[in-house]
Amino acid sequence: MxxxxxxxxxxxxxxxxxxxxxxxxxxxxxxxxxxxxxxxxxxxxxxxxxxxxxxxxxxxxxxxxxxxxxxxxxxxxxxxxxxxxxxxxxPSATPTPPVASAVPEVVAVVVSTSEVAADPDIPAGTEFVKITVREALRDAMAEEMRRDESVFVMGEEVAHYQGAYKVTQGLLDEFGEARVVDTPITEHGFAGLGVGAAFGGLRPIVEFMTFNFAMQAIDQIINSAAKTLYMSGGQMGCPIVFRGPNGAASRVAAQHSQDYSSWYAHVPGLKVVAPWSAADAKALLKAAIRDPNPVIFLENELLYGKSYDVPVLDDYVLPIGRARVVREGADVTIVSYSRGMEHALEAANALATEGLSAEVIDLRTLRPLDTATVVASVKKTNRCVTVEECWPVCGIGSEISAVLVAEAFDYLDAPVTRVTAKDVPLPYAANLEKLALPGSVDVIEAARAVCYRS
Amino acid sequence: MPQQNMIQALNAAQDILLERDPNVVIFGEDTGYFGGVFRATDGLQAKHGLQRVFDSPITEAGIIAMAIGMGANGLRPIAEIQFSDYIFPGFDQIISELSRLRYRSAGQYTAPVTVRSPWGGGIRGGQTHSMSPEAFFTHIPGIKVVVPSTPHDAKGLLISAVEDDDPVIFFEPKRLYNGPFDGDHEAAAKSWAQHSGGDVPDGHYTVPLGKAKVVRAGKDASIITYGTMVHVALAAVAKSGIDAEIIDLRTLAPVDLDTITWSVEKTGKCVIVHEAPKTSGFGAELSAAIQENCFYHLEAPITRVTGWDTPYPHAHEWEYFPSQARIINALQHVMKV
CATH class of the missing domain: 2.40.50.100 (RNA polymerase II/Efflux pump adaptor protein, barrel-sandwich hybrid domain)
Known part of the structure; x- marks a missing residue:
């Protein structure tokens, strides 16, 4: 054909x-x-x-x-x-197989609202509007900048270009050059400036064009931002948000595709947030900006353009550190976050057709980790599959698995099974990239295995 | 057999490597004229010359970057990062370049770089001189991570690391440089001269990468550990009355899962001990891998004894540093479940 x-x-x-x-x-x-x-x-x-x-x-x-x-x-x-x-x-109407396109196919997940449990944090009767994750993040920043004049944004191309991924669209027009600041290409430099500004009483939002580039600045993040409240005996804190896209996108290869979730989740003094839906992205970014501690806010490039229902509320803020049961189930718990949620929910839909009822938990925050919600779920289902785009060794799944085996040992009927990216730098070639990243098929196979179904 | 402390053993290893292979070079902050802040390169510049052993400016990113360039072009550099807490400015070079060079070039280039760095706490070094950042590196495909616990292993492992054609991060437990430390900070310091691990043969020998060592055989429970904590665990087990097996991993990546699995399948109980903070630490990976491989043999929850989830404290060092008492508690916990 x-x-x-x-x-x-x-x-x-x-x-x-x-x-x-x-x-x-x-x-x-x-x-x-x-x-x-x-x-x-x-x-x-x-x-x-x-x-x-x-x-x-x-x-x-x-x-x-x-x-x-x-x-x-x-x-x-x-x-x-x-x-x-x-x-x-x-005939142009001939359906083409997805592999045929020059652009890797991103399978859109259709999750009807009836399959997703209502968010207990949103009052009944609240009106919703469908917006993209990109817009939700911008709205969160704009609302917080209106509310608190010590909040400002800086990073490469955040002002005049409106953000490399257009996340800061419109902010320069509304808030001006003093509060929406283009920086030179030096992550080490502007992360350091941000940390200093936070020590001095401002509330910076530092955008990294991608978290891959934040490796240049990780000394500022760990040795300066994360440790100072502790080292100063509580005299000086660092209320700063480091945000930007994290993890794999489409064919941007090893140096633009790393998932940094577990690295930052290892660091005392940091909070780490990695939302999936637009509503959570908005409510948690607002919480991150208000938090008196440094917060790593991990976004996902492939989710930026996805639309989700966001509640129309004057000031929608969620507490950092709370997971959400997005879908209730009885047979197996699937734990994920960020884009992994797409694979998890897709798998849950497919498993339902085989008579397996999967409970899906969106961690939303990776540090502090809401282990209570995960443990409670696994005590009910007795099985757990973790899903992430991190590498397997020392990933988020490793920590969840260790917590479960310590706190839910007598309830586990099968080994906690980790679905992760393959243990290689992410390949550039489209066919290899696809093989290296986890997908819903991997989740389905893992769920079947822990339920002892072949 | 000659008795050496860990610093002397590391110094001897580097001396032998410089002697045997003209491509070996050593550099870092104060590694040349001064001989290293912990003296690990003492005398090497005088013996091997300025071309082979030299000082770098204070730029960790620069040190790693230079080592990568040298490695890709045929040298075999040993780069010292003065404290493992200082390694962060070199992260991008280590991850984006060093760990991926072989993969990205489809095997056309490798970077046989060894990054040595004093690691861990127990020396009143406070927040920025006591970290155990191994979990960051064990997560990265393409690099090996080594932590020795005796002078004998330090020498043999460092020679293996430098002779390896791929990058190795070599973390040296600085509290063990001058003697085995069992966690009892009020007791008189012990010397390696009275410890079998201080028996260091002259000349060239290797300890293989990727092979753990059973440092105490036992049948009741398995303690999986590395670095300084090997000695703390040995002292704890001696006092506990529990016949625990102790495995010194020595290499964290690639980890010797065969030895771990063999031990845990035998004992059915497992305690993991490390100094780094608990959350997302290397112990999390060990626990996850052990329950994947030994699920049907486990008789008790795998228990982690680790540093607390705080920056490394200055004043409360001994409240942070995992103690013999905490290891004994964990052993009793897994035994009574």
Whole structure:
């Protein structure tokens, strides 16, 4: 079957781009990894690679075309024996297999509200509005900046560019350059400035373009921000939020894909929040900004554009340190957070069709960890699967497993089983990336195993 | 057999490595002229020259970065980070570059770099000179993590680490440099001269990476530990009346799961001991892996004895440092469940 090659997105916010140059012509044979074309936006230029092998049957967009919307078919690839002329008349309605696109398919999780337990923190009768995680984070910052003039935002491209991922959109217009500050490209420098500002009485929100770059600043985070309240005998604290995207996105390779959850969760003096839904992102970011301690706020690039119901409340704040039972069940407890929740809920839906009732817990905060909620659930279900995009060794699942084996030992009917990323740097190649990251299939298999179903 | 303390053993290992392989170089803050703040490189610059043993500026990111470049181009550097608490400015270099070089280049490049660093507490070093940051590194694919507990193992493991073609983080329990420390801080300091671990053969020998050692055989429970806590555990077991087996991991990554599993399947009970804070510490990983591998043999909850979830205290060091009493309590707990 002919395979459509789609206009890729260079970033989650990209809507269209210029197809500046074709690097193949009709009739060329290509193998996975071969360069097909150059794509350009105002921000970057990227080459599109072939995912499948085949022959270039038809180029559908001329080179030099501007304003090509993301996901528009730009070329057709045909297999051996297929006729290029058939491609031209191929009905566009033909469903294409997900592997065919140049952009890795991100499977949208459809979780109907009836499957998700009502949030006990939201009063009955509250009105909801559907907004993206990106907007929820911005709203949280804007509300807190209106409420407290000591709150300010800084980071690379947070002001004039409105954020590398557009999370700070509109903040410069409303709050001005004194409170929405573009920094030079020096994580060590601006994290240090933020820590100093917090020591001096301000409440900085420091955005890292991604948490991968925060490794440059981790000495400031651990040795300065996390330890000072303790070292000063309580005389000087550090009310600061370090936020930004964490974990894997789409094909950004080993140095842009690490999940730092368990690292920060190991550090005394820090709080670590990693929300999944837009409502939690908003309510917990507000709590993080108000918290008198340094808070690591781990977002997920692939969730930024996802929409969720957010309660319409004047001041919706949730306490840090409380997990939520998102779906009730009886046979197995699935514990996750951030994007892992998508895999967990997808698996729970699938398991239900096999007669297995999974309880799904969203940790929301990774430090302090709400172990009471997890232990109570496992005492009921007697089995536990943890789901995360961290590496396996010393991951969040390791800590949960250790807590359960210490506190729920006599209730466990099966080993606590960890679903994690593979123990390798995240590969760039699309097929390997897919194999390295956990998905709902892994969760389903783990849940079946702990329930002794093959 | 000659008796050496851990500093002398590490110094001897580096001397032998410099002697045997012209590609070995040593550098770090004060490692050259001064011979290291703990004297681990004492005399090496005078003997091997400025080209082989030298001082770096105070820039941990720079030290690691330079070692990676040297390693990728054929040298075999030993980089010293003066205290493991100072390793954070070099994190990005260690994780983004050092640990991934072989993987990213599909095996075209490796970086045979050994990062040595004094580690752990018990020396009144306060918050920024006492950390045990091993869990950060055991989480990272591509690097090995070693913690010796005797001069004999320190020398053999350091030689293995430097001769290994991949990066190794070598944490040295600084409280053990001058003698075995069993946690009793009021007792007179002991010397390695009276301890079998202080028997250090002359010349080149190796202790293999990735192999744990049973330092006390027992049948009632397994204590899994490493570094300074090996000696605290030995003293605790001697007083407890419980016949506990003690396993000194020696290498944390890759961890010797075979030896751990063999022991826990035999005893059915397990206590994990380390100095680092509990939450998301290496003990969490050990517990998770042990219950995955030994679930049907476990007769009691796996119990962790660790540092508290606070920065390392200056004034309350001995309330933080896991004591013999806490290990005995944990043993009694798993025995009575």
């Amino acid at each position: 002919p395979v459509e090659i789609l206009m890729p997105a260079l970033s989650p916010t990209m809507e269209e781009g210029t197809l500046s140059k074709w690097l193949v012509k009709e009739g060329d044979t290509v193998s996975p990894g071969d360069l097909l074309a150059e794509i350009e936006t105002d921000k970057a230029t990227m080459e599109v690679e072939a995912v499948d092998e085949g022959t270039v049957g038809k180029l559908l967009v001329d080179e030099g075309t501007e304003g090509v919307p993301v996901n528009t078919p730009i070329a057709m690839l045909i297999a051996e024996g297929e006729d290029a002329t058939a491609v031209v008349s191929a």
